[in-house]
Amino acid sequence: MMSLFFPLLFVSVLCMNSFSAVQGKKWKGEGTTQNLESIVIGRCYEYIRLVNPAVGEKNCSQIWEAFKNAFINKDPCNILPEDYELFINITFHTIPPNKSLFWENNQLLVTSLAARGRRYMSVGDTLFGFLADFLIWCGQADSPGLDYESCPTMAECENNAVDSFWRIASVTYAKHSSGVVQVLLNGSAEGGAYPQPGFFADYEIPNFQKDKISQVVIWVVDDIEGPDRDSCGTNSVKTLETRLKTLGFDVTCTDNYKSVMFLLCLDYPDHSKCAFASSAPAAQRGPISSDRGGSWNKLMFVSFAGFLFRFALVY
């Protein structure tokens, strides 16, 4: 039996390799988002016409070309942040002071909190971030086409088109943040609320401008049903606070910041952590329901009561 084992193993490995070659998938990650060009150009006009017209006129076709040229016709594992420099330059706009919102492990929460740039401007609310948010893209060497079948993951290579993009986007975003900056961390995250390595630790903090940032406000919020792994003054958050203070920043830290608690409570309205204090009178009023049988019920009751009354009279 053993003498058959290795040949069998060899053959099956060969088959697996040729199977994936037949499949045509070079990489393990999802391929480029379909209709990428129309989406990016559409988002560009959406942003300058509707989301944030304050950024003024931009040439969206030129922006798409600069974006595309950063990664097409190249080895998809050799795309560097610098390749996006022209794109970043032509999409750049100032970030209003006191509106920057950094985050780790809570992207959907940040989207709700930022309210499309009206309350805060996260990196996804800047023009350059808005264009790329939630999209996937990559090219191939020796061909101007986008690869719609698969794209490399971080594990396969660090210098892939998407991760390099977010590196330069994060650096740019941090460099141009000013005033009071906020950072929202997840106190229930495995590996700590302040992950190292991480985008915030490696690309954003090192680019905070001391002469522009007046204060760093840290919010550590646990998942409603999650464990309280990290909080202000403990573990990774303590590491973060110390690092920022050593760098010379004025730092505050709040656990379970109320505004964010309310957002988390949307999915758990009946959880004990989400119960309103009894002073809210409107919340006490129960539902008023219209019952189509209501008038019939009243009629039956009155008739029955009448019957009982007559019954009582007779006896």
Added chain:
Amino acid sequence: MLKWKDRGTTKNLQEVIVGRCYNYITAQHPELGDKDCLKIWESLKDAFIYKNPCNITPEDYQPLMELASHPIPCNKSLFWSKTNDLVHRYTKSNQNFLTLEDTLLGYMADRVSWCGDPSAPGINYESCPKRNECESNPGSVFWKMASKMFAEAACGVVQVMLNGSVEAGAFRSSSIFGSIEIFNLDPDKVTEVHIWLMQNIGGPQSESCSGQSIQRLINILEERNFKIICEDNYRPVQLLQCVHSPDHTDCRLCTNSSAIP
């Protein structure tokens, strides 16, 4: 070009509409992958280009409506009146409900404007008619038709978010909800109507479920055989209101893990 009182067609309307269409299908609703976004744009354009913008009819939009409509899951339709900001913040945070603006048609058309003109290039980027200039303008006709279809497509339990802090009353017969949507709900498909009557945090408390205009609404709906439940300050939505007024007395939480500033 004719001159009107409202803002003109949104610049780069084509790119915005096509981009939104692909964004909706690709990024959010891959099950609609068979929709042709370029054809959809063409059908929108054909509805108004080179036409006098006071002469638009529902028939003009019929091809667009057919190309872009899609089924709505039961129990998810969420209607609204005078709660634009709040209702859409809610549906962005809670995927269990869909307003018209969360369907493909509404998503593409939200916050943009368009109108045509008989002279070249056929699209008026300078101005478009306001409703009081003429009712059969491209925007009004579009939204009336889309609202009617949205109501017709609803099934199961439907929800409506109304504003209990407006002076003119939470339910108005002149609103799209009051004049079109409630009359196009299909009693064979829709079983119940849940009213969420939301008051602003800190008031005013102009109306509640026992209020006059709500009673009128309930009567109209009952006559059409719907069961109605009305709830003042529906909890999950009130939680959302509290996000931006966390320190208000109406938003005090029982939890004793209080924030230390």
